[in-house]
Amino acid sequence: GQNIDQPTEMTATEGAIVQINCTYQTSGFNGLFWYQQHAGEAPTFLSYNVLDGLEEKGRFSSFLSRSKGYSYLLLKELQMKDSASYLCAVRDNTGAGSYQLTFGKGTKLSVIP
Amino acid sequence: GAVVSQHPSWVICKSGTSVKIECRSLDFQATTMFWYRQFPKQSLMLMATSNEGSKATYEQGVEKDKFLINHASLTLSTLTVTSAHPEDSSFYICSARRNNEQFFGPGTRLTVL
Numbered sequence: 001g002q003n004i005d006q007p008t009e010m011t012a013t014e015g016a017i018v019q020i021n022c023t024y025q026t027s028g029f030n031g032l033f034w035y036q037q038h039a040g041e042a043p044t045f046l047s048y049n050v051l052d053g054l055e056e057k058g059r060f061s062s063f064l065s066r067s068k069g070y071s072y073l074l075l076k077e078l079q080m081k082d083s084a085s086y087l088c089a090v091r092d093n094t095g096a097g098s099y100q101l102t103f104g105k106g107t108k109l110s111v112i113p
Numbered sequence: 114g115a116v117v118s119q120h121p122s123w124v125i126c127k128s129g130t131s132v133k134i135e136c137r138s139l140d141f142q143a144t145t146m147f148w149y150r151q152f153p154k155q156s157l158m159l160m161a162t163s164n165e166g167s168k169a170t171y172e173q174g175v176e177k178d179k180f181l182i183n184h185a186s187l188t189l190s191t192l193t194v195t196s197a198h199p200e201d202s203s204f205y206i207c208s209a210r211r212n213n214e215q216f217f218g219p220g221t222r223l224t225v226l
Contacts, residue, residue, distance in 0.1 A: 031213070033215075035217075040204075040220075040222070041219065041220065042206050042217040042218060042219050042220040043157070043206075043217050044217070045214070045216075045217075048213075048214070087156060087157070100147070100159060100162060101147070101159070101208075101215055102159065103149075103156045103157045103158075103159075104156060105155065105156040106156050
């Protein structure tokens with residue numbers, strides 16, 4: 001099974017940078033995803049890491065260290081619309097070519113002026 | 114991009130009735146779809162994995178006789194909540210797998226009175 005841990009809430013200022021950490025314990029690791037979820041809406045895909053290192057996509061970057069079971073999502077030049085929950089999700093191989101995605105509890109980010 | 118739809122987007126029903134939720138992959142075929150449930154301020158919890166042409170795989174603690182899943186075609190999976198009770202009120206989200214990614218539907222808000 002998985003044990004995915006991320007902070008419950010964070011607050012940051014508009015224009016600033018914020019880092020949301022995620023630690024996990026799992027077997028059959030097959031990738032780590034970050035999703036953004038606004039209240040009452042389904043998650044939207046932000047990033048995917050399967051190898052160690054940093055993946056950059058515009059204002060968002062995600063880092064993975066498989067040996068440490070650790071990832072972070074970095075948001076730069078924060079905007080008010082970035083206020084949302086950010087979900088860390090780990091994909092596990094479940095055998096026979098199948099896998100499943102398990103979500104952390106999410107980090108609620110509040111961006112303040 | 115890959116689009117997944119859900120219908121209905123919200124439903125209110127009386128206790129004891131059954132509700133069917135549809136999940137469709139609009140522009141790709143999905144042999145595997147996933148059903149998640151999300152209670153307020155909680156993360157997404159995987160309920161079951163729906164495989165086209167075969168029985169769904171349910172997560173521990175999810176009653177297969179209460180949450181009926183049918184994946185009759187490569188673009189459609191349905192979740193039927195049978196004999197719904199107020200505690201079944203939740204946000205139900207499906208996702209469809211394409212290659213190494215999962216694409217989420219917009220979710221269905223179920224309220225059982």
